[in-house]
Amino acid sequence: MRRFDIVTLESPNRAPLRIEGFIFGEENTKAPSVAIVGAMSGDHINQLYVASGLVEYLRIKEEEGKIVGKILVIPAVNAYALNMGEKNWPLDKTDINTMFPGYDQGETTQRIAGRLFETLKGYDYGIILEGRRDQGMCIPYVKLIQSGYEDIESVKDLGIGFVHYRAHEPVETVMLQYNWQLWETKAFSIVFGKNGSIDQGASDEVHMALVRFLSKRGMLDFSVFEGRMSNIIDPNRITILKASRAGIFISNVRCGAHVQKGEVIGKIIDALSGERREKLLSPCEGIVTCQYSHPLIFQNSIAFRIASVELNYVSKD
Amino acid sequence: MGLIEEVFTIELPVGENFRIQRCRYTSPNTEAKKRISIVSGIHGDELEGQYVCFLLGEWLRNNPDKIKGTIDIYPAINSLGIDSITRSIPFYDVDLNRTFPGSKNDFLPAQIADGVVDVMRGSDFAIDIHSSNVFLREIPQVRIAKAQEASLVPLANLLNIDFVWVHDAVTVLESTFAHAMNTIGTKTLVVEMGVGMRLGHAYGHQLLKGILNLMAHEGIIESKPLDVRFPIQSHVGEVAYLNASCPGLFVPAIEHCQMITKGSVVGHIVNALSGEVMDEVIAPIGGILFTLRAYPIVYEGSLLGRIFGESE
Numbered sequence: 001m002r003r004f005d006i007v008t009l010e011s012p013n014r015a016p017l018r019i020e021g022f023i024f025g026e027e028n029t030k031a032p033s034v035a036i037v038g039a040m041s042g043d044h045i046n047q048l049y050v051a052s053g054l055v056e057y058l059r060i061k062e063e064e065g066k067i068v069g070k071i072l073v074i075p076a077v078n079a080y081a082l083n084m085g086e087k088n089w090p091l092d093k094t095d096i097n098t099m100f101p102g103y104d105q106g107e108t109t110q111r112i113a114g115r116l117f118e119t120l121k122g123y124d125y126g127i128i129l130e131g132r133r134d135q136g137m138c139i140p141y142v143k144l145i146q147s148g149y150e151d152i153e154s155v156k157d158l159g160i161g162f163v164h165y166r167a168h169e170p171v172e173t174v175m176l177q178y179n180w181q182l183w184e185t186k187a188f189s190i191v192f193g194k195n196g197s198i199d200q201g202a203s204d205e206v207h208m209a210l211v212r213f214l215s216k217r218g219m220l221d222f223s224v225f226e227g228r229m230s231n232i233i234d235p236n237r238i239t240i241l242k243a244s245r246a247g248i249f250i251s252n253v254r255c256g257a258h259v260q261k262g263e264v265i266g267k268i269i270d271a272l273s274g275e276r277r278e279k280l281l282s283p284c285e286g287i288v289t290c291q292y293s294h295p296l297i298f299q300n301s302i303a304f305r306i307a308s309v310e311l312n313y314v315s316k317d
Numbered sequence: 318m319g320l321i322e323e324v325f326t327i328e329l330p331v332g333e334n335f336r337i338q339r340c341r342y343t344s345p346n347t348e349a350k351k352r353i354s355i356v357s358g359i360h361g362d363e364l365e366g367q368y369v370c371f372l373l374g375e376w377l378r379n380n381p382d383k384i385k386g387t388i389d390i391y392p393a394i395n396s397l398g399i400d401s402i403t404r405s406i407p408f409y410d411v412d413l414n415r416t417f418p419g420s421k422n423d424f425l426p427a428q429i430a431d432g433v434v435d436v437m438r439g440s441d442f443a444i445d446i447h448s449s450n451v452f453l454r455e456i457p458q459v460r461i462a463k464a465q466e467a468s469l470v471p472l473a474n475l476l477n478i479d480f481v482w483v484h485d486a487v488t489v490l491e492s493t494f495a496h497a498m499n500t501i502g503t504k505t506l507v508v509e510m511g512v513g514m515r516l517g518h519a520y521g522h523q524l525l526k527g528i529l530n531l532m533a534h535e536g537i538i539e540s541k542p543l544d545v546r547f548p549i550q551s552h553v554g555e556v557a558y559l560n561a562s563c564p565g566l567f568v569p570a571i572e573h574c575q576m577i578t579k580g581s582v583v584g585h586i587v588n589a590l591s592g593e594v595m596d597e598v599i600a601p602i603g604g605i606l607f608t609l610r611a612y613p614i615v616y617e618g619s620l621l622g623r624i625f626g627e628s629e
Contacts, residue, residue, distance in 0.1 A: 011564055012565050093405070098415070135409065135424070245328060247328075298329060300428055
């Protein structure tokens, strides 16, 4: 294992920002290379946990002589935000993951993204551990956006049950996955957990998925159990159940639960009177892939996302 | 008197509603007429636009007989942000102006964006007033994406602003209010002026005159076109960026909105601990310093200023 600084940035008053990388194995013409990026935001604690756990796992495997390809793990990009309980870059509040491919003569987070991206270029595979943008929690799923350069076959080796395969949103054109794909790295994201916390079950699953991927793609000389068969899900297979009222949100189910049409899966309580304002009924049969994670819910917030084999039900508007 | 309406509302969890309000002034004449939306507060830390909204409302209240079209004033889109000195949407920490066109089936910021587009759909014009942010001070300017240059520059020239900056669209701009509105046929101008969390009287009055002039041109108010300044056009020169070469405390050597010559000193970056001057910031071109940093703590790369000058 080689531990090194990818980016060092001096601060006016704090210790320098260091983005550290951990390299395992060597360039090998027979085996591919992969770079894995952990927490880009200050609230991506699950992602930090999985990435740092992977560093420790790979350190042991390297000592056992099991590393075949070249593996780079970057547990934390935005350590400054992680250390302050902030989400974005603490000074100007910009999101580093909207600054790619970066610009070395630009503003601070553009420079950070640019220097990071220089290191990330050229890897065969790129894996981004992501948290959600909203107040949600979710089972681990692969987010694969359509850029024209995506590789849907490689993500199946993770053995993760759901691959959300969809067109990119405007803001995603400045995110790492999209740009990494444009530079011909087979890049994808694994989205999981709830921001600001550690979901041990989801983290274990993602850890095993990463090990499985490394094993199946020939970077790790180590056999692992098969994972799940990946279901390729386009947005039309996701049914959204919104809260028609605001209040205290109580869920009756956990992410990953199989629910039936008409099943009571949650409720909204008036935060002041205690009255039940809404009973949340599953609009279809399927798997709860994602649910609202904060106890206080806004009107029209998405309470549940349910993946099913049927085309989606039109949610309440 | 304008009609105050609540045009978008979402229940908040504990006994309150998030709402977007507008004040609508319209002519009693029911003939076909144009509609304009004056928008501010998409970011919660920018308040110059609120003052312009006030001034415009005051003018319209005093001149109801001159109203020939529909004028909608939206001073506070991100009302939660404005009332908590928060640039982004509180709770989600998301920049609303990176969330457009939004969606009814996404998180709250996207729903707000979708609601904003819905309510303003059908406006002939929109003017989206920003103050840059808390870090930078700007002269009154309109920024236009290259793709909309032909249709928007003639309108911007009516606005009594100092500078029209046509720039290459970066992809992130596709997630802005202006892009979303221009896409659906509302000619939308983005005004930047002043500095975040502060209010400048002069810029407010300057832009009010421009808005009245634009409305007079378009027949939304009955008035002769006003005598307004013609802005500098970005295509006749170039914009030079001044980015910090090192971290420290930026101490400007000159005032904002000054003409400077190539090679002159814009400011210094100093180290408060050691007492050293870390860097001298030099103007790479001569011209007008139309952006100057207002918040002095800088990292490498922090924007210190922008100069518009002649191309070499």
